[in-house]
Amino acid sequence: MKRLFFYLLFPFFTLNCIAQNDTKTAELKFDTNYYDALDKWIVFPKQEKDSIYSAGFVYLDLKTGFTFNTELKFYIDKLGKWVVLKKNDKNTTKQLLLQNTPKVALLNQQKRKELVLPIMPLWFTNYKNPKTISANLVKTGKALNEIGAHQKALDYLLKLYKTNANYKGLALEIGVAYNALKQYEKAIEVLNKATSKTPTDAYLYREFAFAYLNLLKLDEAEALYKQGLKMSKDNQLNSEMLINLVTYYYMQKNKVKFEEWAVLLRKFAQPNSQYTNYVDHFEQEWETER
Template identity: 45%
Template sequence: MKQIMRITILALILISNIGFSQKKVTELKFDTKYFNAVDKWVAFPKKDKDSTYVYGFIYLDNQAGFTFNYETKFQIKEQELINIKRDSIVGLMKYRLEPNTSLVSVLTENQISALNLPKEPEWLSIYKERSDQVDYLKKEGYHFNHVGASDLALEPLLKAYEIDPHFDGLEFELSYAYNHLGQYEKAIPILEKAIENNPENYYFYRELGFSYVNLNKIDEAEKTYRKGIKMSDNDFEKSEMAVNMAQAYFKLKNKKKFDEWAELTRKYAKENSQYVQYIDHFELNWNKK
């Protein structure tokens, strides 16, 4: 009798585990940003009235940016993923992913297996041929910086920096990533070496001034921004440097210095631009705590 009960309980456990496993296979979690799903199979949310999910592979095209390679669609029926055969007249379809792209569900190993997919597509190797070279790594970092994912930009940028620190555009991307992440102390030595190598690049002064401002090194920031403004031929960049200094003096309640940098902001910024609106806001709220 005890033996029969043991077998019955074991059978129940097996049935329970099978049900749990099926649930796992069909469970989709749309909680991942596309730039966190590079080199992964993903599914996109379906529309309310739709019964199918679009899926495919996200990769980084070093020239064009983050790209979704459409595979086909699947349905979920009776706890199974059912592939929907793609129309034979439909060729390879690729979509460049924009900042407003919806969250995706990264497919699990079980889901990839259920859909009879390889770990990664064969064609992916084409986009990885030069992935250990400086220009590739710098561009990879640029794409991550461009979408605000500077934490992901650091790895390729640091690899490139070890190979050729003065490669065109690399020092800017690396210092930008550090500044974006609030790691200002790490950005400063990168920029100091960059300026020593190329003192005519005003972008280096813009980033270095930003580092100093956020470390409350106001004198250093002001000297740096003045140099950057002097050599820049770009009014927008000049206005950005100026408004950063104006904001710093607004926080310090140094009216004389604020007025000086507010005037420079208005000089270089377009009328009714966001930076001019910032200056107006600072002036209206000067006496408020």
């Protein structure tokens, strides 16, 4: 009631200004992660001491990653009107978006029209080639996995999985996402089918075994890691797989199993790599505890 009484003390024109300011604020809500604004128009937050905003389009560049393409700049005057600065098509800029990128504001349809922006940029039609839709879905999912947006990655990956479950690289990225989200049973379901179709893909075994390891089904996990090592000629991948087992058995204080897998890990890992450093650290800790 206090707030209502306060407003009633002001003349009508003051109320009108307050309404405009509220509308202005409501139009720019910087509450969206850039990866939730893929293929959409957004406004990027301005610098603290600046008054200029950048409006543009967020998309995934298949070579460089998530990108913000600035299409125009504007400021908001005292009446809440968006004033566009002189547009120069030759001076549009691209900005690579990283994990620490601040949240952005989605540009609603009304404001997009006011800024005379198309539904999507003309240059973006090249990214919507029907022949590359499947590849784009997998690459988008992979890029989202790499920045830790695993649930968002599944939105893209599962869309393709419904129609083309055997598409190259798809099951692996779904497995990565499910494992990261600790949905191990779902990862196992997908990866079990994938390894039956592609039994020589060591990366599939990496994720497959990891899911079983986290369910504490050790016999299954060890068997799958061994199968992955058998299929792999990549020492880096081999080290990635083995460090999981080594770390688990260290945490469980199972020295016999720890040493068994640590010896194998040292055969693949480079000296002074992060993997051998972990093993050295674990062994030193064990000596300290004696």
